[in-house]
Amino acid sequence: xxxxxxxxxxxxxxxxxxxxxxxxxxxxxxxxxxxxxxxxxxxxxxxxxxxxxxxxxxxxxxxxxxxxxxxxxxxxxxxxxxxxxxxxxxxxxxxxxxxxxxxxxxxxxxxxxxxxxxxxxxxxxxxxxxxxxxxxxxxxxxxxxxxxxxxxxxxxxxxxxxxxxxxxxxxxxxxxxxxxxxxxxxxxxxxxxxxxxxxxxxxxxxxxxxxxxxxxxxxxxxxxxxxxxxxxxxxxxxxxxxxxxxxxxxxxxxxxxxxxxxxxxxxxxxxxxxxxxxxxxxxxxxxxxxxxxxxxxxxxxxxxxxxxxxxxxxxxxxxxxxxxxxxxxxxxxxxxxxxxxxxxxxxxxxxxxxxxxxxxxxxxxxxxx
Amino acid sequence: xxxxxxxxxxxxxxxxxxxxxxxxxxxxxxxxxxxxxxxxxxxxxxxxxxxxxxxxxxxxxxxxxxxxxxxxxxxxxxxxxxxxxxxxxxxxxxxxxxxxxxxxxxxxxxxxxxxxxxxxxxxxxxxxxxxxxxxxxxxxxxxxxxxxxxxxxxxxxxxxxxxxxxxxxxxxxxxxxxxxxxxxxxxxxxxxxxxxxxxxxxxxxxxxxxxxxxxxxxxxxxxxxxxxxxxxxxxxxxxxxxxxxxxx
Ligand SMILES: Nc1ncnc2c1ncn2[C@@H]1O[C@H](COP(=O)(O)OP(=O)(O)OP(=O)(O)O)[C@@H](O)[C@H]1O
Ligand SMILES: [Mg+2]
Numbered sequence: 001x002x003x004x005x006x007x008x009x010x011x012x013x014x015x016x017x018x019x020x021x022x023x024x025x026x027x028x029x030x031x032x033x034x035x036x037x038x039x040x041x042x043x044x045x046x047x048x049x050x051x052x053x054x055x056x057x058x059x060x061x062x063x064x065x066x067x068x069x070x071x072x073x074x075x076x077x078x079x080x081x082x083x084x085x086x087x088x089x090x091x092x093x094x095x096x097x098x099x100x101x102x103x104x105x106x107x108x109x110x111x112x113x114x115x116x117x118x119x120x121x122x123x124x125x126x127x128x129x130x131x132x133x134x135x136x137x138x139x140x141x142x143x144x145x146x147x148x149x150x151x152x153x154x155x156x157x158x159x160x161x162x163x164x165x166x167x168x169x170x171x172x173x174x175x176x177x178x179x180x181x182x183x184x185x186x187x188x189x190x191x192x193x194x195x196x197x198x199x200x201x202x203x204x205x206x207x208x209x210x211x212x213x214x215x216x217x218x219x220x221x222x223x224x225x226x227x228x229x230x231x232x233x234x235x236x237x238x239x240x241x242x243x244x245x246x247x248x249x250x251x252x253x254x255x256x257x258x259x260x261x262x263x264x265x266x267x268x269x270x271x272x273x274x275x276x277x278x279x280x281x282x283x284x285x286x287x288x289x290x291x292x293x294x295x296x297x298x299x300x301x302x303x304x305x306x307x308x309x310x311x312x313x314x315x316x317x318x319x320x321x322x323x324x325x326x327x328x329x330x331x332x333x334x335x336x337x338x339x340x341x342x343x344x345x346x347x348x349x350x351x352x353x354x355x356x357x358x359x360x361x362x363x364x365x366x367x368x369x
Numbered sequence: 370x371x372x373x374x375x376x377x378x379x380x381x382x383x384x385x386x387x388x389x390x391x392x393x394x395x396x397x398x399x400x401x402x403x404x405x406x407x408x409x410x411x412x413x414x415x416x417x418x419x420x421x422x423x424x425x426x427x428x429x430x431x432x433x434x435x436x437x438x439x440x441x442x443x444x445x446x447x448x449x450x451x452x453x454x455x456x457x458x459x460x461x462x463x464x465x466x467x468x469x470x471x472x473x474x475x476x477x478x479x480x481x482x483x484x485x486x487x488x489x490x491x492x493x494x495x496x497x498x499x500x501x502x503x504x505x506x507x508x509x510x511x512x513x514x515x516x517x518x519x520x521x522x523x524x525x526x527x528x529x530x531x532x533x534x535x536x537x538x539x540x541x542x543x544x545x546x547x548x549x550x551x552x553x554x555x556x557x558x559x560x561x562x563x564x565x566x567x568x569x570x571x572x573x574x575x576x577x578x579x580x581x582x583x584x585x586x587x588x589x590x591x592x593x594x595x596x597x598x599x600x601x602x603x604x605x606x607x608x609x610x611x612x613x614x615x616x617x
Contacts, residue, residue: 265424266461266520270475270527271450280474285465 068331071338078338085323089316092159098151101142102162108138109165117357136173139166155233161346163233164305164316167240171301174241176294179248180287184278186249187256197249204246210307212239217311236308240301247297255290256282295358299351317343373436375400375531375562376421381430383416390416391427392586400530403563405573405594408583409609414566417583418533421564422453435530451479454524455533458540460516462508468495468519469504472526480527487526494522498552514545521552532556534565568613570598582606 029039060076064083071078082089091102112131120127143166146152158166185197204212215223216239217232230238259282267277287294309318320339329335374397383391390413398404406414419425420432423439423446432439435452439445463471472491476482482490495501498518508516517537524532534553538546550572557563557576567573573580573594580597582590584605590597601607 260459260461262457262459262461263463266455266457266463268424269422269450269453269455269457270523271447271479272475273447276478280478281463285463288465 067328068335071331071335074332074334076334077341078335079342081323081329081335081339082342088323089160089319090162092162092314092319093157094153094159094162095157098153101145101150101153105139105142108135108142109169132173136169139169155231155237158233159314160319161316163308163313164302166233167236167305167308167315168302170237171240171244171305172298174237175244175248175297175301178241178245180252180283182245182249183252183256186253201246201249204243205250207243209243209304210310212243213307213311215239216242217308233313236311236313240305244297244301248294251290251293251297252286254293255286255288258289259285291361292358295354295361299354302350302354303347316346374398375435376564377431377433378420379431379433381420381427381432383420383425383427383429390586391420394430394588396581396588398562398564401560401562402578403557403561403576404565404579404581405577406564406566406581406583407568407573407609407613408589412583413586414583415535416586418455418535418564418566421531421533422450422455424455451527452529453531453533454527454529456517456520456524456535456537458536460508460513460520460540462516462520462523464508467505467507468500468511471508471519472523475523475527490526491522494525495519497525497555498522499548512545513541514548517541517545517549518552521549521556525556531562531564534563534567536566536568538567538569570594570613574598582609584609 030036056075057077060073062071062073062076062078062080065071065078065080066084068078068081070080087096087099091099094102112135115127115131141148141150143158143162144153144155155166182197182201185193186201188194188197213236216235220230220235263281263285264277267281272281305315306317308315309321314322320343323329324336324339376396376398378394378396381391381394382389394417406417408414416425420427420439421434426441427439434449437445437449439449462468463474466474469488469491472494473484473487476487476490477484480487492501492504495504498521500515500518500522503511503515503519508519511519521537537553538549541549546569550569553563553565553572554576563576565572565577577594580592580594581588582597582601582603582605589603590601590606592602597606598610601610
């Protein structure tokens with residue numbers, strides 16, 4: 001065979017993509033008769049939906065008013081119900097003159113969230129740990145108080161968004177460290193620890209949450225001597241932290257299993273003790289790998305807070321529900337529709353935020369690898 | 370240097386469940402000796418050297434490393450791991466730390482060196498493996514050969530008396546094998562006690578004082594590299610060398 005001499009090709013820029021709205025829609029929406037029909041149908045549905053949302057939610061909506069009489073017309077939303085009652089929805093029965101204490105906690109919560117969203121170079125980890133540990137403590141001091149001149153406020157006064165957020169927060173902030181401990185126990189070489197933790201985890205995962213809540217809130221005094229002295233709302237906090245710690249433990253175990261055996265061996269070969277190996281090498285990687293699943297669990301914790309309705313708590317959803325039953329707001333059904341739409345929007349804002357956050361972390365760890 | 374051997378295996382046996390993986394291993398290694406271990410896959414080479422830093426436990430016989438007998442005693446294990454460095458086939462660098470941090474962490478946490486001193490030590494070793502310019506990168510950003518040299522430097526930072534190498538070039542692309550072997554040859558010339566599991570015959574011939582041939586958990590043959598590769602006595606070794614040569 002004769003030798004073949006090929007021309008050396010110089011590097012070339014990639015072809016220019018013909019984007020632009022027209023080119024894009026031609027390619028994606030109108031490439032065939034069938035696609036044209038589907039696209040038009042779709043546009044029509046979207047148009048109808050948007051038009052309805054605009055006219056119902058904005059144009060025909062009633063924004064202000066003190067009673068159901070303000071909203072006689074079902075062609076528009078009754079946001080008056082929200083605007084006249086929003087304090088109740090946000091602060092529950094917290095004393096009026098002490099709203100500032102709740103506000104401080106809301107601001108701290110925003111700062112905590114921000115510390116997890118943005119990074120701060122080398123000190124990122126330290127700042128996040130500080131907020132993660134500091135926030136629940138600060139929230140306790142301000143919301144409940146009872147010392148340093150802060151008047152004691154019983155958690156039974158919590159309600160509305162405040163209750164929803166405090167239950168979710170204690171569920172999330174309590175279950176993460178507990179879950180880590182349980183996971184370490186379950187994967188420990190010591191058989192007894194491992195057995196005890198496994199039983200604990202499987203128990204909480206196996207019992208319906210509503211049963212747990214009822215047991216803690218209504219029946220605790222029957223089982224635990226002195227259980228009646230624990231504030232009823234605090235019992236709900238504990239219940240949420242307890243059963244969610246089982247889920248967190250499994251989330252972390254998944255992360256741990258994704259760490260190659262070689263990481264353990266290399267750590268031991270350079271002489272790290274078990275705790276140093278876990279603390280510096282294994283857990284940082286395992287936790288990082290668990291984050292998407294962890295955020296998912298946080299989302300379900302947040303949505304699940306609504307089950308406290310069933311033991312008579314007025315969380316965010318509950319307080320809207322209750323307000324709709326007060327004589328002032330008894331009226332045509334579009335009022336309650338407005339209330340529930342509003343509730344849905346608020347829950348969505350929180351859970352959507354969390355899921356966006358998890359997406360971002362996922363993308364970032366893809367880049368790292 | 371005739372005194373007591375730095376590593377000694379005395380009739381060591383080990384099982385995985387019912388599987389007899391190490392059988393009556395007797396082996397004495399003198400200080401400064403370079404030993405190459407070879408043998409077919411599954412013959413127990415990794416298991417043998419992993420017993421030296423107690424990544425694996427043996428069930429019968431005694432292993433003495435630098436006058437310390439390997440038992441369940443945690444103190445002994447900790448002090449042994451200070452003396453023995455190990456490099457793996459799959460590098461096993463810590464991916465969430467920079468190269469420099471990989472080298473500092475052990476010195477800081479185990480040898481309790483202040484971070485600044487540890488960093489100095491780390492940089493000297495990175496220079497020795499000719500990779501100092503990559504110090505602030507993450508392992509994932511380096512080639513396989515570079516990662517393996519970092520792994521060697523990470524072990525050396527702990528100032529071990531003995532270095533174990535378990536097929537450290539087999540996961541590498543051919544063009545990177547040499548850069549890693551060069552580092553190991555250097556190390557050998559400085560008098561480090563080395564146990565090297567490898568099929569790199571060229572390396573064995575230049576560096577090794579002794580070649581140990583294992584099969585089915587036993588040491589079948591033990592000789593100088595030239596004698597072993599040119600005139601293997603056992604039939605198993607002959608077959609094995611035939612196969613390895615065939616592949617090269
Ligand atoms: N943790 C374990 N449990 C059970 N069997 C094992 C375990 N580790 C290794 N073995 C078995 O022990 C035998 C020896 O393994 P070892 O890794 O020491 O072989 P090797 O000589 O290093 O082989 P290779 O060249 O493939 O690395 C193999 O048959 C292997 O399947
Ligand atoms: Mg092996």
